[in-house]
Amino acid sequence: MSQPVENLRVRRTRRLLRDALVDLTEERGFATLTVGEITERAMVSRSAFYRTYRDKFELAGQIFDEAMAELLGTVAGGEDGRPPAERWVAFFEHVDAYHRFYGVLLGRRGGDWFAARMRASLTDMVTEHLPTPGPGRPGGTAGPAAAAARDGLAATVLGAMFTESITWWLEQGRPCPPREIAGQSAQLAGAVIAVANGWAGPARPGR
Amino acid sequence: MSQPVENLRVRRTRRLLRDALVDLTEERGFATLTVGEITERAMVSRSAFYRTYRDKFELAGQIFDEAMAELLGTVAGGEDGRPPAERWVAFFEHVDAYHRFYGVLLGRRGGDWFAARMRASLTDMVTEHLPTPGPGRPGGTAGPAAAAARDGLAATVLGAMFTESITWWLEQGRPCPPREIAGQSAQLAGAVIAVANGWAGPARPGR
């Protein structure tokens, strides 16, 4: 391995801090959390916190990035054998499995910070995997720059849409199975993509 | 009115503080602003600030709420004579007219806070005016509760979508005229509404 496998104590400290942050975000809201509160809950000294993280945002970022990597892995991951629809099901099933985690961070107590981050991540993800018509697409009259701009709009909107779907679903207490919310989200996304593709090539079917 | 028209000096202080907050948000980002900075820029004493506002959020809230009232007035306002499409044009034209203001607050430096607030406002607005199939709409097998839930999803998604459209448009430097972005947003919204209505309608595709 590249790094020489972290010491046991170090890993323990990290773990305790992560758990404490999630718990406290649920109880008191991320925005008003204090490093002191986190370390007290984690039964770790404040020094230990600052030895590893610059501030609570760095800790939160690591927690979130790790989760996002796994989450994005479900939808973009591996082989293309699976039909696209199934990927979204896997995506929401992952959210379902860790629903407490995502619910806390994306919910009201997570306070914008996590939601904004997720929106950005999903927008990136969509940008990368957006089924564009490709180079052969008839660009309309506005030229490729305008087309790229429109893709930007679409990607941004889609990223926000997925984030909002997840958040809504979790905040409602997951009123339907993952498969269903996945289907609905995919439908909405499909409609948006179809419209956006229409801008660039009017007669083009939505993938 | 009930309150006896505010003192001149009070109004002057309020105005100076509002301007200072917008300027500083642009320069340094809303999240890291301090009351001291704002009052210094406004050439007003810190005491004067606290006499009128609880904290910077209250000031920001008043600024924003006032703008939102006017903004929502463009789309939902008054008589139904205008065709819906024109309303969105008026909406974006208002954003266009105050583009610096909205650009600053919704942009990166506005730091989630204003964007989240706008998302909530627009979601409320959408909820109120969502063109549902009406009481005669066949509710499918899931019953009215599920239908309401789905409307919630749609409204949430639509609110986020509009917010994201505005933000994207402003951040790109308004790459197209208000009429065009209004049309595109309306198209996207229409597609989403159509899909959502489909869920409740007769030919509801299971998923």
Add this chain to the structure above:
Amino acid sequence: MSQPVENLRVRRTRRLLRDALVDLTEERGFATLTVGEITERAMVSRSAFYRTYRDKFELAGQIFDEAMAELLGTVAGGEDGRPPAERWVAFFEHVDAYHRFYGVLLGRRGGDWFAARMRASLTDMVTEHLPTPGPGRPGGTAGPAAAAARDGLAATVLGAMFTESITWWLEQGRPCPPREIAGQSAQLAGAVIAVANGWAGPARPGR
């Protein structure tokens, strides 16, 4: 006046802090004192401390300098009408009057810091008032530079001597009246001065 007379609250805070520092130096020793302890004892916030002083040393310095100014005033002060011997009596009577204050700061708990400062102050004072033979003094073979150097040695030694006399007297619980210790100190000092003057002009009587 040059400065517009300090606010009442400010003076109160200063006073409380000074008293607290002296008390705590007596109880726990100056070296190990903490700003937090001082402010807690003074019933003043830590912020208030740092608003006025850089650290505990600055506070201690102001306390000490003020006392030293008054103390040195007794010996060097005003008109030359009094015989020199009486000046030393006044000097020790001042120490006697504030014996608790000086006892605490110069004692074991004062921990070198105050004693070193007093040694320096008294050395300065002696340097200024040292009854040198003046320009007419026969400089021996070593020249004026060497003479100045010897005066430096004498002044340094005398400063330390007085400091040590005071400290010793206070630590012993003032075993004799001020007049007596003053007389003894003056005798010792006179002997030292006589010897030092002898270096520069052998046959010269000790003033």
Add this chain to the structure above:
Amino acid sequence: MSQPVENLRVRRTRRLLRDALVDLTEERGFATLTVGEITERAMVSRSAFYRTYRDKFELAGQIFDEAMAELLGTVAGGEDGRPPAERWVAFFEHVDAYHRFYGVLLGRRGGDWFAARMRASLTDMVTEHLPTPGPGRPGGTAGPAAAAARDGLAATVLGAMFTESITWWLEQGRPCPPREIAGQSAQLAGAVIAVANGWAGPARPGR
């Protein structure tokens, strides 16, 4: 001896730490030194430091005590064959030989700590060897307690005097040979002793 001759590595560590402490005291002042700095300079781990010393004061104490033992040996050491004057010459010659060492520790950067310790050591030494009039000395009217007290004053003053002489001489860059400063110090000391003995002696001048 009882302890089985220290391990080679232990001795090496001790030596490196001692040298580092003296060097750093010269460069940065003893008061502000940290254990980390000392061990870094000594190219030794912090753990190694704490294995041997409680803190920097213990290290400094050992360094100083060792030097003091040797220094005091020059003046009080061995046979009484030598005339007293020669002893002081030997004393200052020892200081001269290790002038860098003493200069650093007693100088401004040594910061009171070493000077205070030396003052105490020399006071002890003087107390032990003070040439009192002996048991046959007439104690005056105040009785033996008062006489002891006066001896205490004399010893304290003499200890400070010698310390100050050495410090002054070193700080001036040893402006005269050891023999000369030794002579001067001895003269000053002699004068002080004479005066003090006078207090206890028959013709005791009231003050």
Add this chain to the structure above:
DNA sequence: ACGTAAGCGAGACGGTACGTCGCGTCTTACC
């Protein structure tokens, strides 16, 4: 000559204090 226990480096840990910053409250004097 070699096995072993002591000393060693690296560095995380729980603490304590530091000096700074910003908060929201307050007092005072001015207009």
Add this chain to the structure above:
DNA sequence: GGTAAGACGCGACGTACCGTCTCGCTTACGT
């Protein structure tokens, strides 16, 4: 009555060292 000026209590920040504690590694020593 509103305002400027600015001290105050409070509480969190991020930093610096403290003295303690594993944990492997190396190395002088004793048999």
